[in-house]
Amino acid sequence: MSLKKAFILIVVILLIDQISKFYIKTHFVLSEKSVVFNWFQIVFVENEGMAWGTKISDFTPFISERTAKLWLSLFRIFAVIGIGYWLVTSVKKKASKTLIIAIVLIFAGALGNIIDSVFYGVLFSSSSGQVATFLPAEGGYGGLFHGRVVDMLHFPIWKGVLPNWIPVFGGQFFTFFEPVFNVADMAISIGIGILIFFNKKAFNNPKSDTM
Numbered sequence: 001m002s003l004k005k006a007f008i009l010i011v012v013i014l015l016i017d018q019i020s021k022f023y024i025k026t027h028f029v030l031s032e033k034s035v036v037f038n039w040f041q042i043v044f045v046e047n048e049g050m051a052w053g054t055k056i057s058d059f060t061p062f063i064s065e066r067t068a069k070l071w072l073s074l075f076r077i078f079a080v081i082g083i084g085y086w087l088v089t090s091v092k093k094k095a096s097k098t099l100i101i102a103i104v105l106i107f108a109g110a111l112g113n114i115i116d117s118v119f120y121g122v123l124f125s126s127s128s129g130q131v132a133t134f135l136p137a138e139g140g141y142g143g144l145f146h147g148r149v150v151d152m153l154h155f156p157i158w159k160g161v162l163p164n165w166i167p168v169f170g171g172q173f174f175t176f177f178e179p180v181f182n183v184a185d186m187a188i189s190i191g192i193g194i195l196i197f198f199n200k201k202a203f204n205n206p207k208s209d210t211m
Contacts, residue, residue: 001101006100010104018115020182026134027131030045030127030128031044040155042152046127048148070146072117083110090103096204108184110184112183116148121144121148122140124136124141125140153181154179156177159173
């Protein structure tokens with residue numbers, strides 16, 4: 001797979017991710033829900049931390065949330081630079097198409113969430129109790145490097161009380177799938193899934209695997 005095709009795929013994923021986030025930010029109030037199907041809902045939430053909303057300050061209470069947020073944004077930038085280097089070197093070494101596609105998905109997803117984390121605090125007003133404004137005259141809600149990642153995709157495919165025989169969680173109300181995520185998260189998850197489930201094919205680098 002050529003670097004040009006990899007770049008085009010990255011741009012497509014980023015466009016879908018950012019357009020969907022821009023629409024949600026400028027049309028939904030925070031926590032607003034729109035039910036598309038019983039098993040698929042649009043729920044606007046903002047993630048200030050890592051996966052599942054985890055914050056660095058949850059583990060290091062001696063660090064302020066603002067400082068922890070800055071560190072997280074900087075870590076994401078360095079991480080995506082490393083993934084980008086991995087992508088370029090893999091293309092130059094003519095790695096398998098499976099590996100390159102996986103890296104492209106992870107890179108595009110990580111970059112999509114970095115854009116939120118770095119710039120959204122400057123570009124948008126707050127979504128709490130109101131629909132956000134793009135480029136507000138009074139300034140953004142958080143400043144550079146202090147933006148929140150926009151999530152909106154929710155798939156509550158099954159809801160119910162778990163059987164009592166299930167250890168720990170038995171008898172409790174459970175929703176599958178509970179987390180709210182975005183297109184960038186999907187790209188990252190699919191890319192990691194490819195590396196896990198198609199590991200041999202990804203790193204085998206057969207000569208016939210060309211594009």
